Structure formats: structure tokens, C-alpha cells
Amino acid sequence: MEEVFVKNIIQGFNRYYSYGIIELNDYKLRSNWALVKSLAFNEKRVIVFVNTLDDIDYLAMASNLKIMLNCEEIELFRILIKDKKDEYLNTIDYEGKVELILDVYNKKIAGSGLISEEVVQELLNVTNSLQSEAAGKSEPKPCITYSLIALNVLMFIITAFLSQNFIDSDKNVLIKLGAKYNELISKGEYYRFITSMFLHGGLLHVVLNMYSLYFIGPLIEKVFGRVKYLIIYFISGITAAIFSYLFSDSVSIGASGAIFGLLGATLIFAVKVRNALGKEFLRSVVSVIAINLFIGLTMPNIDNYAHLGGLIGGVIVTLLLSMIKQSEVAR
Secondary structure, three states: OHHHHHHHHHHHHHHHHOOOOEEOOOOOOOOEEEEEOOOOEEEEEEEEEEOOOOOOHHHHHHHHHHHHHOOOOOEEEEEEEEEEHHHHHOOOOOOOOEEEEEOOOOOOEEEOOOOOOHHHHHHHHHHHHHHHHHHHOOOOOHHHHHHHHHHHHHHHHHHHHHHOOOOEOOOHHHHHHHHOOOHHHHHHOOOOOHHHOOOOOOOOOOOOHHHHHHHHHHHHHHHHOOOHOOOOOOOHHHHHHHHHHHOOOEOOOOOOHHHHHHHHHHHHHHHOHHHHHHHHHHHHHHHHHHHHHHHHHOOOOHHHHHHHHHHHHHHHHHHHHEEEHHHHOOO
């Protein structure tokens, strides 16, 4: 049963992240099968699964792998799979022996500061996929995205009702409901930095923004999780409103600033997984951002400062969240 689990993990890395599979028979490993992926500059990443914390001559292994794989550098990662309640593994100093402990029993990952965050995320995704398949569960629905869309649509319906117009929202109604309005923010109504991101100027405005959120949101919700997704969304939206407040006197509303923040988060994710998913995904993300910024610059009545602020906010908060995650893994 344990060997089947290791085999499934190896197959998961192969299926989802295009790792190759090689056989290593001359070492006391948990599995004779290891994972390999080509990196830049004639370097290859090799992931092996160890059986215990007993010492293995990994320097000799790395040297042999260079010859075997015909490369100049080897990025070697060792993963110990803990599928029993071995309490001693929680306190033992394993640094230098393994980079990662996959604790199947307690459903968590422990690791040293040497492990690549990309490998950690790949392992998390593979194990989560295996657990979902084993439980016969389908992919979880993006509930946060649906909730955000529902809230935006609800606020639009209220705005349209008060404006007595479903095509164009009344400016005075928008101000009363919490639009970004510099004069009132200067008097202390800072809540408008948040409320403004749930208001829209008309039917076309809300449809376009919710269409974008529907396609971008689920990816960020899946990759970062619901809590971090909400953090990215709200911080980006607030940053967008602050930029608009600082650089524009116009009344400003809409979810586009927060959506640009999600694009910023997607950009960071694409950079991190460019070796796994290929650079085409990264180029596509950059193209989408560039096109949307260009559209904003060439069309009237678009708050470009909010878009830029949201994008910058999304990038910064995503990087900070990644640093926090990396610090947790290091502990």
C-alpha cells in the first residue's frame, strides 16, 4: 500500500509537471524510481524518495547523476514520506539528510530552508489531487469567486434600482453608496477605499468586470487558497482606490482594480512555474496585462491609476504571501 502511494506521487509529478522518471538501483532509497526535470543552463533537478533518515552518500549520487544525465549541475532534493505516527520525526534534526518530510498521517509538509518553493507547491498539488481522487471528490468549486460576483451583482441591482436606470448608474447614487470621492475621503470616510470596489457605473461595466473575475478568480483561488485569495483581492482593490485618490480627482468605482491585482498574482505564479508549465503561459499572462493596460490608456472614462495601483498591489502582496509561506516551510 505504501509503495503504491509513492508510485502515485511519482506518476503525479510526471503527469502534472512533466517530470521524467529514471531508475536508481544502487542506493538504499524508498523507491528505485526518481524524478528528473531539465532546468536552465545545463542543470537538472532530481527528486528522490528516501526510506529512512539513515545517511546516504548524496555527493556520490549527485556525481553519478551528472554522468548518467549528461549535465553539469544537479539540483538534488530528498523527500521522506512519513505515513505512520512516528513522533520522533517531529523533533529530529533532519537538515542535511532530507529537504522535505511529507507527513501523510497528519496531512502536512515539513521542510528545511534548502527546498525549492516550486517543489513544495508541486508536491502539495500532487498529494491534494491524489487525496481528492481517492475520496472520489471532484474539484472544489471556487466559492469565494462566486460570492464576490454575487456581491458585486447585488450592489449593482441596488444601484440600478436607486438610479432608476439599469444601463447607466446615477453618479449621486454611487457617491451615496460609497464611491471613491476625494472630497469625502479627505473628511475621513476611508471606508470608501473598500466600498468603491463593489460599485459599478452601468450594466456593461459590471458585466465586463464580472466576466473577467469569473475567468481569473478560480485560478487564483485554487493556487493560493481561499484566505490568501481574499487577501490579494481586497489589498489590490484598496491599493487601486488609494492610487486613484492620490492621482485622480474623478469619482471612481469598480472591481477592475482588484481584478488587476489578481492579474498581478497570476504573473507571479506564472514566473514561479515557468519551468513546469512552460514560458508560453508566462507570455500569455504578460500579454493579457499589457493589452488591458493599453485599452485603459486609449479609452475614455477609465481610471488607469486604479488599474496600475491594483496591479502593483497584487504583485507586492503576492510576493509577501510567498515569503511568509517560504518562511513557514523553512521552520
